[in-house]
Structures are given as C-alpha cells and as structure tokens.
Amino acid sequence: MVKQVPDTANISGKVMKDDGTVNRAKLPAIFNHEDKVALELALQVKERYGGKVTAVTMGPPRASDILRECLYLGADEAYLISDRKFAGADTLATSYVLCEAIKKIGGYDFIFAGRQAIDGDTAQVGPQTAEKLNVPQITYTEEIIEVEDNHVRARKKIDGGYEIVESKLPVLLTVLKDAVQPRPFSAKRVMAYKGAKSLMDLEKLAEENSLLYIDKLTHEYEERGLFIKTLTMDDLKLDEERCGVKGSPTKVYKIESVVLAGGSHSKVAPTKEAIGELIDQLMSDHIFG
Amino acid sequence: MNFKNEVWVFIEQREGKPADVSFELLCKGQKLADAMKGKLKAIVIGSGVDNIAEQTFNYGADEAIVIDDPSLKHYETLRYSRILNDFVEKHVPRIVLFGATVIGRDLAPRVASHTKSGLTADCTDLQISDVTYLKQNHPDLLLQIRPAFGGNIIATIITPDVPTQMATVREGVMELQPLETPKEGKITKIEYKPNALDELVKIIEQHRESSKVNLKAAPVIVAGGYGLGTKENFRLVEELAHTIGAEVAGSRAAVDAGFVTPDRQVGQTGVTVRPKLYIAVGISGAIQHRAGMQESNKIIAINNDPEAPIFEVAHYGIVGDATEVIPAFIEVYKHKLK
Numbered sequence: 001m002v003k004q005v006p007d008t009a010n011i012s013g014k015v016m017k018d019d020g021t022v023n024r025a026k027l028p029a030i031f032n033h034e035d036k037v038a039l040e041l042a043l044q045v046k047e048r049y050g051g052k053v054t055a056v057t058m059g060p061p062r063a064s065d066i067l068r069e070c071l072y073l074g075a076d077e078a079y080l081i082s083d084r085k086f087a088g089a090d091t092l093a094t095s096y097v098l099c100e101a102i103k104k105i106g107g108y109d110f111i112f113a114g115r116q117a118i119d120g121d122t123a124q125v126g127p128q129t130a131e132k133l134n135v136p137q138i139t140y141t142e143e144i145i146e147v148e149d150n151h152v153r154a155r156k157k158i159d160g161g162y163e164i165v166e167s168k169l170p171v172l173l174t175v176l177k178d179a180v181q182p183r184p185f186s187a188k189r190v191m192a193y194k195g196a197k198s199l200m201d202l203e204k205l206a207e208e209n210s211l212l213y214i215d216k217l218t219h220e221y222e223e224r225g226l227f228i229k230t231l232t233m234d235d236l237k238l239d240e241e242r243c244g245v246k247g248s249p250t251k252v253y254k255i256e257s258v259v260l261a262g263g264s265h266s267k268v269a270p271t272k273e274a275i276g277e278l279i280d281q282l283m284s285d286h287i288f289g
Numbered sequence: 290m291n292f293k294n295e296v297w298v299f300i301e302q303r304e305g306k307p308a309d310v311s312f313e314l315l316c317k318g319q320k321l322a323d324a325m326k327g328k329l330k331a332i333v334i335g336s337g338v339d340n341i342a343e344q345t346f347n348y349g350a351d352e353a354i355v356i357d358d359p360s361l362k363h364y365e366t367l368r369y370s371r372i373l374n375d376f377v378e379k380h381v382p383r384i385v386l387f388g389a390t391v392i393g394r395d396l397a398p399r400v401a402s403h404t405k406s407g408l409t410a411d412c413t414d415l416q417i418s419d420v421t422y423l424k425q426n427h428p429d430l431l432l433q434i435r436p437a438f439g440g441n442i443i444a445t446i447i448t449p450d451v452p453t454q455m456a457t458v459r460e461g462v463m464e465l466q467p468l469e470t471p472k473e474g475k476i477t478k479i480e481y482k483p484n485a486l487d488e489l490v491k492i493i494e495q496h497r498e499s500s501k502v503n504l505k506a507a508p509v510i511v512a513g514g515y516g517l518g519t520k521e522n523f524r525l526v527e528e529l530a531h532t533i534g535a536e537v538a539g540s541r542a543a544v545d546a547g548f549v550t551p552d553r554q555v556g557q558t559g560v561t562v563r564p565k566l567y568i569a570v571g572i573s574g575a576i577q578h579r580a581g582m583q584e585s586n587k588i589i590a591i592n593n594d595p596e597a598p599i600f601e602v603a604h605y606g607i608v609g610d611a612t613e614v615i616p617a618f619i620e621v622y623k624h625k626l627k
Binding site: 091124127163252268282 | 390403444498588589600606607
C-alpha cells in the first residue's frame with residue numbers, strides 16, 4: 001500500500017491561503033517515503049522467496065504518478081483505487097476502501113505499508129486495514145528476519161527497545177523509514193513503463209482526441225502490459241455510506257493558521273554585559289546557581 | 290442519543306511498570322469527565338497489575354477495570370485489541386484515550402476500526418464543548434486539537450456522529466498532577482477468555498534498555514537545532530549544558546542531521562518538556578518543536594535570525610551567532626559563580 005502525499009516539508013508562502021488553510025493543489029505531490037521503504041522490503045522478500053509484488057494506492061487520478069514509480073522500482077503490477085466519492089476520507093473510510101480493494105485483488109501473503117504518511121502522521125491506516133481484513137499486524141517493522149512454513153519472523157520497534165515476533169501469514173506490516181534503503185529506478189523499467197496509464201489517464205486521452213475510444217485504448221494498453229488497473233466504487237461494490245466524507249467519523253471543525261503569541265520577549269544584546277545581567281536575573285529567580 | 294459520558298483511559302504497562310503517559314491521560318481525563326458529569330475509568334490489562342490499578346485512583350480514576358492473566362504479561366495486538374473491542378462494544382464509553390506510544394498507536398487504530406469510532410492521533414489538547422456542526426447541536430463533544438500539515442495549521446477535529454470518540458496523546462503533553470487525596474475508586478475484575486486466534490502472532494524475544502536520558506525530569510535544558518550547522522558547533526551546546534548543569538536536547542532537524550541522539554529530541558515527535566529553563570540555540574522554532582517546549586517556565590532563544598518563530602515563545606531573546614554567544618555565556622556564568 002503506497003500513498004501520494006503533499007510535500008509538507010516544503011511549504012512555502014504561496015501554499016498557505018489568506019484564510020490560513022492549505023491550498024493542496026499548490027503543493028508538490030511526492031511518493032510517501034516510508035511507503036517506498038515498504039515497497040523495497042516487499043521487493044526483497046520477493047527476491048528471496050519468490051512471488052509477485054502488487055502496488056496499491058487510493059487517491060485522485062494524479063496518484064498514478066507514484067504507481068508508475070512503483071513499476072520503475074520493480075512492482076509486477078499496480079492498482080489505482082480512485083473515485084470522486086472517496087474524496088475527504090479519513091483513516092477509517094480509507095481503510096474500508098483499501099480492505100475491499102485488497103480482498104478483490106486477493107491472493108496475498110504480505111501487505112506492506114509505511115508506518116505513516118507525512119501529511120497526517122497518524123499511522124492508523126495500516127492497523128485499521130489489518131483489522132478489517134481480519135489479519136494480524138506487525139507495526140514499526142525494522143527487519144524481516146525469515147519467512148518459513150507460512151510464517152514470518154520480524155524485528156519490530158517497541159518503546160525503549162525491540163522485539164522479535166513471529167506471525168502466521170497473511171500479515172500486514174508497517175515499516176520504519178530506516179528498515180531498508182529503497183533502490184534507485186531501473187533505467188530499463190523506466191523505459192518500459194513510462195507510458196503506463198490508469199483508466200483515468202486513458203479517459204483523459206480519449207476526451208482530448210475524438211479518434212480514440214476508451215474501450216479500445218484500455219484493451220491496447222492491457223495488451224502491452226501498460227495498463228494500471230483501476231478500481232472505482234462500482235467495481236468494488238462499496239457501500240457509499242462508508243466512503244469518503246460520508247464514511248468518515250472525524251470531521252475538521254476548525255482550522256487556524258498558526259498565530260504566534262506576539263513577541264513579548266525581552267531583547268538581550270549579544271554582549272557579555274547584557275548576558276551577565278540575564279544570568280543575574282535568572283539567579284535571583286532561583287533558576288540558576 | 291443518550292450517553293453515559295464515561296471517559297476511559299487505556300493504562301499501558303511495560304514489564305509491570307505503568308507508563309507515565311497513562312497517568313497523565315487520567316489527569317486530563319478527569320477534567321473531561323467532570324465537564325460532562327461522567328465517570329473516569331482506567332482500563333488495566335496485564336499480569337499481576339493490581340498495584341497499577343490501585344495507583345490509578347491517585348490520578349482521578351473512579352473505577353479500574355482489570356483484566357489480569359499470565360498470557361497478558363506483554364502487550365500483544367490481537368489479545369489486547371480483542372479485549373478492548375468487546376468492552377467498547379458492550380459499554381460504549383463516550384471517550385477513550387491512549388498514549389501515542391508504539392503500543393498505543395498499534396492498539397488504538399485497531400479498536401477504532403472494529404468499533405467504527407473516530408480516532409485522532411497525537412492530540413496536543415483536548416476539551417469538552419457544545420458544538421454546532423452543520424446546523425446540528427452536539428452537547429459535550431470532545432474537541433481534538435492537533436497540529437496538521439507539517440505544523441502549518443492547528444486543526445480541531447470532532448467526531449459528532451459516532452458514540453465513541455478516541456484520541457491518542459504523546460507522553461508529556463498533558464500535565465501529571467496527582468490528587469492530594471486519592472479517589473476511593475473500585476476495582477472491577479474481568480475474567481480473561483483466551484481465543485485460538487490470539488496465537489497467530491508470538492513474541493520470540495524482547496530487548497529493552499531503560500533510557501539513561503530523562504529530559505522530562507531535567508530542571509534546565511539546553512537544546513540545539515539545525516541552525517548550528519555542524520556537529521562541532523553542537524558541542525558548544527553540550528559545553529553550555531555541562532557548565533550550567535543542564536540536560537542536552539535537540540530539535541528534530543538536529544537529530545536527523547546526526548548532531549544529537551533521538552532519545553534527546555524535544556517536540557511533537559519527541560519528548561514534551563516543561564523545565565524551569567529552556568535554552569534554544571539555533572532552533573528556528575517550527576510548531577512541532579514549540580509544542581514540545583513552550584510550557585517551559587522560562588525560555589531563552591539564541592538565533593542569528595531575528596525573524597525566527599522561536600522568539601515568539603521566548604521570554605529572553607538573543608540575536609547573534611551561537612559560536613560567539615555561547616562562549617560568552619559560559620565565560621560570564623563561570624565568572625559569576627566564583
């Protein structure tokens with residue numbers, strides 16, 4: 001499970017609207033780093049034990065960008081889970097959709113996800129998806145030690161140390177950022193998959209060019225192995241009440257831009273005299289000495 | 290809907306020792322329960338945890354619900370979440386609070402998913418308030434306040450349409466205030482019923498080192514940030530701390546740059562501290578950092594950028610180069626002690 005996230009570390013003035021809310025459209029969208037680490041771990045498990053790696057993301061059409069990146073990195077297959085009705089989903093509604101999509105895709109032994117995404121830092125979607133799939137979870141995974149006899153042995157972080165746990169498969173693991181180093185794109189795979197398109201990407205092509213028909217396009221891309229499989233609400237036969245804003249119990253009631261109390265500090269000059277007076281003050285307040 | 294307005298706190302224990310954050314949450318939980326005229330209950334799961342259950346009354350619990358069994362000695366996702374799922378479904382508390390620890394962040398989402406409750410991670414404040422949302426009145430709703438979007442905004446989250454509101458809170462964010470007279474609470478023991486599905490995951494071994502660093506208990510802290518530029522410059526922070534008998538801390542950026550170890554990180558994703566004196570050197574003061582130190586009794590900010598947000602929470606501000614200000618500070622301090 002991977003997620004495209006706004007690059008919250010690089011928020012500039014333009015991104016904040018006058019009313020203090022964030023203009024998401026202005027933020028560059030990036031591959032959530034911990035999810036890339038999770039994909040790397042999945043690829044390593046595949047290389048050691050065989051199998052197939054499927055990348056899944058829920059997001060708007062432009063999230064197909066990171067699915068192409070997954071293909072460049074080595075994923076065998078990619079799924080975009082996208083529908084206007086998914087917009088505004090909190091972690092509960094997101095995990096419902098992901099769970100149903102994963103059930104539909106089927107045939108999994110491992111589900112890997114990053115520990116958390118940088119836009120919310122909640123670390124909730126992984127465990128919530130595991131709960132809905134009714135599979136065990138290993139959160140804060142640091143290392144996969146061994147896979148054997150339908151079991152995985154992994155090292156995970158705990159408060160103040162680590163733990164080695166063994167879980168029966170299938171299992172969902174959330175992965176810490178230092179677990180493994182993601183590999184660079186393979187140039188060969190970039191050449192092979194840069195034209196990969198989701199259903200929405202193709203719909204856009206068809207709209208722009210009246211000579212193209214969506215069914216034919218889809219078929220053609222499938223034949224060439226360049227179709228990013230796309231699942232919508234109808235494909236998954238989802239309960240609309242459990243998706244998007246409707247299915248999200250948490251609501252944003254108020255947003256305030258960060259307003260600072262307003263600089264009422266005493267200015268101390270960077271001189272020995274001034275610092276000496278400050279130290280005297282702190283000593284008389286019994287903070288020092 | 291008519292609610293019992295119960296506030297529950299999951300009491301986390303590691304090797305039989307209760308986590309500070311759980312007692313901090315009881316203190317906050319009592320205020321929330323009082324505001325709704327409801328009861329505060331502590332949920333204690335473990336092996337040989339009667340003593341922990343008793344301690345919860347010092348922090349305001351009206352009742353401790355105890356599930357004690359040898360197989361519950363260590364936290365395990367499946368056992369613990371199954372117990373809580375059943376409880377929450379059966380008793381429908383209005384609020385459930387968890388520490389935002391590795392355990393709390395593993396457990397809370399699992400329980401929230403099962404019970405279809407709202408869950409907000411890493412709240413920096415919790416309040417009870419009547420809320421009008423989409424023209425509907427909701428009495429005594431839990432306001433879940435947290436920084437969002439990389440700390441550029443403060444969001445207030447509500448969960449108006451579900452019976453149970455859940456939140457996680459990091460250690461140190463809520464103040465620990467033991468009661469002068471403990472509550473005369475009651476202990477309710479619940480029998481543990483094993484389930485074969487709990488055996489899907491086994492702990493093979495566990496390693497824990499008690500951290501030698503205790504920032505929370507330090508009366509004076511000197512913290513350095515990325516603005517120091519190099520590890521050598523960060524040494525100045527250590528030297529100043531050594532001179533004045535303080536603990537060394539760092540911002541997340543300083544930790545990421547390798548200037549200081551992660552157990553010394555102050556801020557939203559690190560430790561929250563309230564020392565008598567906090568000296569911030571070369572720390573610009575992003576909200577995530579301020580969230581972890583702004584309750585300090587006195588704050589001195591040293592930064593060469595007069596516009597740095599850290600000055601907004603500081604009591605004393607020194608605009609200048611740390612490589613000059615710190616040696617001067619050390620020299621003057623040593624001189625005054627003579």
